[in-house]
Amino acid sequence: MSILGSVLTLERTLPTEVLTGVLSQQYSIHGGVIRNASGQIVRHLVSASSTTLDPFGFISAIPNLYNVYQIKRLAEMTQQVLAISTATVALSGLNLAVSALGFMMMRDSLKKVEQHLEKSDKKLAWIKVFLDSSRRARLLSAVDELATLPSATTHRQHILHSSREKLGEVAMHYLQHWSESNELQEAMAYQHYYCMAFLAKSRCSAELEMYDNAVSEFQNGLTQWQEGSRAIIRDKIFANSRSRFFSNEYLNLAPTAKIAGWMDFAYNDKRGYEWIDTLRQEYEPPSKGFIDNLFTAQKKDDAQADDVTYLDNLFSRNSILEGYGSQLKFLADNEVKPSLFQEEINSLVMSDDSDKVLILAPTEQALETS
Numbered sequence: 001m002s003i004l005g006s007v008l009t010l011e012r013t014l015p016t017e018v019l020t021g022v023l024s025q026q027y028s029i030h031g032g033v034i035r036n037a038s039g040q041i042v043r044h045l046v047s048a049s050s051t052t053l054d055p056f057g058f059i060s061a062i063p064n065l066y067n068v069y070q071i072k073r074l075a076e077m078t079q080q081v082l083a084i085s086t087a088t089v090a091l092s093g094l095n096l097a098v099s100a101l102g103f104m105m106m107r108d109s110l111k112k113v114e115q116h117l118e119k120s121d122k123k124l125a126w127i128k129v130f131l132d133s134s135r136r137a138r139l140l141s142a143v144d145e146l147a148t149l150p151s152a153t154t155h156r157q158h159i160l161h162s163s164r165e166k167l168g169e170v171a172m173h174y175l176q177h178w179s180e181s182n183e184l185q186e187a188m189a190y191q192h193y194y195c196m197a198f199l200a201k202s203r204c205s206a207e208l209e210m211y212d213n214a215v216s217e218f219q220n221g222l223t224q225w226q227e228g229s230r231a232i233i234r235d236k237i238f239a240n241s242r243s244r245f246f247s248n249e250y251l252n253l254a255p256t257a258k259i260a261g262w263m264d265f266a267y268n269d270k271r272g273y274e275w276i277d278t279l280r281q282e283y284e285p286p287s288k289g290f291i292d293n294l295f296t297a298q299k300k301d302d303a304q305a306d307d308v309t310y311l312d313n314l315f316s317r318n319s320i321l322e323g324y325g326s327q328l329k330f331l332a333d334n335e336v337k338p339s340l341f342q343e344e345i346n347s348l349v350m351s352d353d354s355d356k357v358l359i360l361a362p363t364e365q366a367l368e369t370s
Contacts, residue, residue, distance in 0.1 A: 242263075
């Protein structure tokens with residue numbers, strides 16, 4: 001089945017009605033998709049880039065990611081919207097658009113977690129357990145096999161079925177360890193591995209044309225991931241001092257729009273700027289002596305930056321996961337394997353288009369199906 005032309009059409013730019021929909025907040029950007037108020041995809045934004053970024057998200061936040069609705073000139077909006085879509089993927093440390101979910105990229109992402117932990121100056125017991133885990137070896141082995149799937153149908157199907165079973169098992173393993181994590185970095189490591197495991201399993205199901213399974217497995221995994229990630233923010237980052245992000249010390253790291261977005265996600269309650277009044281009421285400036293005793297200046301700055309980085313990572317990862325779920329359901333509704341979608345996208349991308357974002361509009365036929 002050819003995707004382009006039957007369920008998707010390529011556009012050169014975003015139409016005015018889509019841009020005004022984003023500006024008026026009738027449409028919302030979720031990683032690789034723009035959705036309307038009912039959740040229906042109005043445009044797919046597929047990145048041609050294949051870069052695998054740090055899964056812990058140790059990169060600078062893009063302020064415009066949180067301030068898209070402040071854009072006033074329509075002439076600037078197409079590039080701005082595409083930049084925000086790409087930035088969301090980058091901040092999350094995952095390139096999860098259906099067209100870019102390569103198993104080799106997933107393996108690279110998993111290995112980056114290991115490399116970061118191996119360099120850690122904190123020789124903690126959980127790091128040794130994490131790196132020595134037999135489940136970790138099973139996950140990496142499954143992703144390795146999937147990264148080199150043979151073209152022969154029989155062998156390909158066997159590997160997909162076998163890997164799908166392994167991935168389901170290790171996903172549950174990492175979910176349990178995640179729920180028992182005491183340290184922030186430990187929780188972040190386990191959530192990333194859990195995320196990769198349930199994503200890879202749903203991808204296997206989609207490749208096996210088990211479309212209903214793929215969608216339900218992804219949705220169940222996303223729900224578990226959201227619950228765990230919100231707990232990380234509330235219990236390990238916000239703890240008893242969430243209002244500290246409203247202090248002047250976080251002025252450059254955490255603008256108001258960013259704080260409101262974090263709060264919306266952490267409490268699953270879209271109150272937007274109303275959260276600021278809540279934090280104002282809670283905020284009590286700490287004494288200078290208390291701060292000086294608690295941290296050296298350098299450690300304090302590092303801790304603040306790390307907190308913001310982790311918040312950005314989880315907030316943006318949620319957006320890209322929701323967008324991926326929409327894309328996966330779109331392909332499932334139209335009975336299209338992700339690998340076929342990947343092949344057709346690759347045919348559109350030239351060697352010098354690595355920074356390009358393709359704009360794909362669902363056809364009337366596809367909209368009726370979804």
